[in-house]
Amino acid sequence: MIHVVYNFAVGPMVWLAFTICITGLAYRLIRYRRKAVAAKKGLPGDFRTTWAVRSMLYYLLPLNRTAKSSPWSTVAGFALHIPLLVVAFFLSAHVIMLEQSWGVAWPTIPDVWADVLTIIALAALGFLALKRLLHPALRGLTEPKDLLVLLLVALPLLTGLAAHRQWGDYPLMLTLHVLSANILLMLIPFTKLSHMALFFVSRAATGSDFGKRQVGAW
Numbered sequence: 492m493i494h495v496v497y498n499f500a501v502g503p504m505v506w507l508a509f510t511i512c513i514t515g516l517a518y519r520l521i522r523y524r525r526k527a528v529a530a531k532k533g534l535p536g537d538f539r540t541t542w543a544v545r546s547m548l549y550y551l552l553p554l555n556r557t558a559k560s561s562p563w564s565t566v567a568g569f570a571l572h573i574p575l576l577v578v579a580f581f582l583s584a585h586v587i588m589l590e591q592s593w594g595v596a597w598p599t600i601p602d603v604w605a606d607v608l609t610i611i612a613l614a615a616l617g618f619l620a621l622k623r624l625l626h627p628a629l630r631g632l633t634e635p636k637d638l639l640v641l642l643l644v645a646l647p648l649l650t651g652l653a654a655h656r657q658w659g660d661y662p663l664m665l666t667l668h669v670l671s672a673n674i675l676l677m678l679i680p681f682t683k684l685s686h687m688a689l690f691f692v693s694r695a696a697t698g699s700d701f702g703k704r705q706v707g708a709w
């Protein structure tokens with residue numbers, strides 16, 4: 492039975508997950524653009540590209556004000572994102588699957604690095620969840636869905652690590668890993684995880700507006 496679920500999860504479900512993720516994010520970007528154009532109707536087109544780019548760079552480097560006021564959250568943000576993206580794109584098991592289906596491949600990281608990076612990402616998610624639960628101001632702003640998003644990101648990491656370290660039943664862990672990764676991909680456009688595309692456009696708009704007001708683009 493588990494093999495049937497696994498074959499479905501690594502076959503048609505992967506295609507479905509990527510299709511929903513990519514078309515969903517494209518739709519969110521198009522809708523954002525439409526709303527931005529409607530909001531600017533009749534106003535002068537004075538988008539400040541330099542400020543927009545500066546604002547993005549200040550966030551990504553990170554030189555923004557939040558990085559100074561909440562250094563630990565910023566460290567956790569990077570400790571989550573860098574391992575997440577490195578493991579997703581450079582884990583040998585992922586690259587091998589891609590090579591088998593599409594014939595494309597690139598260099599991979601040693602598996603032991605992937606374990607360490609996954610543990611770092613899980614620790615960062617734990618920190619972000621605890622901060623949401625314990626910090627008085629943040630707790631007031633936190634809804635159950637904010638914690639669910641953190642869990643959604645944690646599940647493929649946890650099950651991937653368990654499968655690789657052979658904790659528990661290997662076929663079950665691997666199947667849960669692929670299923671949870673597919674579900675994560677499918678939910679990205681419909682949750683705040685859509686920030687992976689919307690961050691760039693919304694930060695650009697905010698940076699441009701702040702630049703016009705001469706208050707700093709970050």
Ligand code: HEM
Pocket residue numbers: 550564565567568569572575619637640641644675684686687688690
């Ligand atoms: C180009 C890609 C991405 C960019 C530019 C980006 C940017 C950001 C920024 C600026 C934040 C807020 C500050 C922080 O906590 O660091 C954030 C938070 C977060 N991001 Fe991303 N991100 C990207 C991709 C992803 C992906 C692929 C995932 C997971 C699938 C993800 C999951 C999260 C989570 C879980 C949070 C914390 C949310 C919270 O605490 O409520 N991000 N991201």
